[in-house]
Amino acid sequence: MHEAIVIGAGLSGLMGALALAEAGLRPLVLAKGHGATHWASGTIDLWGKDERSPRDALRSIVTARPEHPYALIGVDAVADALARFRAVTEAARYPYVGGMDHSVLLPTAAGALRPVALLPITMAAGDVRAGGEMVIAGFHELRDFYPPLAAANLAAQGIAARGVYLQLPPVPRVRDFGPRTLAQLFDDPAFRKQIGRQLRQQRGSATRIGLPAVLGVRDPLGVVADLQLLSGAQVFEIPTLPPSVPGIRLFNVLRAAIERSGGRLQIGSEVIRAEGVGHILTTLCSEAAAREQQHRVRRVLLATGGIAGGGIRTNDAGLVRETALDLPVRMDVNHAGWFAPRFLDPGGHAIYAAGVAADDRLRPLGVDGWPVYENVAVAGATLAGADTLRERSRTGVAIATGWAAGRMLAAYGCDATRSY
Ligand SMILES: Cc1cc2nc3c(=O)[nH]c(=O)nc-3n(C[C@H](O)[C@H](O)[C@H](O)COP(=O)(O)OP(=O)(O)OC[C@H]3O[C@@H](n4cnc5c(N)ncnc54)[C@H](O)[C@@H]3O)c2cc1C
Numbered sequence: 001m002h003e004a005i006v007i008g009a010g011l012s013g014l015m016g017a018l019a020l021a022e023a024g025l026r027p028l029v030l031a032k033g034h035g036a037t038h039w040a041s042g043t044i045d046l047w048g049k050d051e052r053s054p055r056d057a058l059r060s061i062v063t064a065r066p067e068h069p070y071a072l073i074g075v076d077a078v079a080d081a082l083a084r085f086r087a088v089t090e091a092a093r094y095p096y097v098g099g100m101d102h103s104v105l106l107p108t109a110a111g112a113l114r115p116v117a118l119l120p121i122t123m124a125a126g127d128v129r130a131g132g133e134m135v136i137a138g139f140h141e142l143r144d145f146y147p148p149l150a151a152a153n154l155a156a157q158g159i160a161a162r163g164v165y166l167q168l169p170p171v172p173r174v175r176d177f178g179p180r181t182l183a184q185l186f187d188d189p190a191f192r193k194q195i196g197r198q199l200r201q202q203r204g205s206a207t208r209i210g211l212p213a214v215l216g217v218r219d220p221l222g223v224v225a226d227l228q229l230l231s232g233a234q235v236f237e238i239p240t241l242p243p244s245v246p247g248i249r250l251f252n253v254l255r256a257a258i259e260r261s262g263g264r265l266q267i268g269s270e271v272i273r274a275e276g277v278g279h280i281l282t283t284l285c286s287e288a289a290a291r292e293q294q295h296r297v298r299r300v301l302l303a304t305g306g307i308a309g310g311g312i313r314t315n316d317a318g319l320v321r322e323t324a325l326d327l328p329v330r331m332d333v334n335h336a337g338w339f340a341p342r343f344l345d346p347g348g349h350a351i352y353a354a355g356v357a358a359d360d361r362l363r364p365l366g367v368d369g370w371p372v373y374e375n376v377a378v379a380g381a382t383l384a385g386a387d388t389l390r391e392r393s394r395t396g397v398a399i400a401t402g403w404a405a406g407r408m409l410a411a412y413g414c415d416a417t418r419s420y
Pocket of ligand 1: 323395
């Protein structure tokens, strides 16, 4: 019998597993594959839809939109999650900076600007509001990162920037210089020494240099420090297209913290079915390598990533389905209304707000408005009630609800005087 199983290894599942592990429940994480960590930017976006600070936006959501995931758990629980997240990343020597009081504006690989609440310290010098001329540097060998394009777009927004290409030092024959390969090369001090020298030559009057986010897998802080010393400028990372090196680092940090506290991750296991007795879920069935496995369990955290993560599936007949536990999905419009006529429609696309409705303990609700299971909590992109894509709150919701759900599930069964 497992005390706790987490379904999904994205940010929400990992934060939930951490909370359960730190409560001594030795959670097992079952995931079909990696989560969006390996594709997304590695930043934590709490709110970016308008100019308000994340804290102000969240406070108003709590009163105006009670079904929103932030409202279900409350602003204090969001702050609690961020505090734990920051402490864990700091302890792993990969600290995140920022918080709820204001967003930082970071350049993207295309030279657009993106509001971010928490960011790895390796990206901090990229805050465009800090001022100072930038050089954006890259490699011809790295696809989808074009320094001249990024610099031109930044300059068009009034940010002094210049794009340069660096010469890739001779390296053993590699077929594909993707972000991961480059990051491994930066782990080598001799490689970064050669890059640092080129940066000094190219820097001119710039005070900071933006590079693709490939500055090492093992010790990014050490890589940034070396490059700063060699170039004489502040150095920062700009997220690349997938795979995401910052996201992979973050996954590694959270995984290590979970395992240190007694949890375990099993990637490559898809949960395909659940069985229960009344309102208690008792068994999960997973499938890996065409072999079915049954897991008796006391508590379950569903963190399967919604539509983008595979936790919710749709078909062309208009069916919307939750894939692991077969929970009811809240979808407020019919098939014809799923998408707005234009891709960047300011109203967003209704389909992205589809998800599992939950109560303030994040228990999944049935169509009658009562919890389907007492010992299940839902977190992250599988929750209904928010268009997190449009709000730019996807990672914020994932971290905050994952941690809150893990904490609440850990308390399940501890209070004999009332149902959880
Ligand atoms: C390319 C890309 C860029 C992004 N950029 C940003 C960004 O800049 N800012 C931002 O805020 N957000 C961004 N996001 C979105 C954000 O990363 C996610 O929305 C958020 O992290 C969701 O986390 P999650 O834990 O809910 O789900 P996910 O990270 O999607 O994880 C879902 C997990 O559930 C597993 N799973 C699904 N179904 C099952 C099943 N039946 N059985 C077992 N396991 C299952 C999956 O394998 C996965 O491990 C981006 C996403 C992508 C893909």
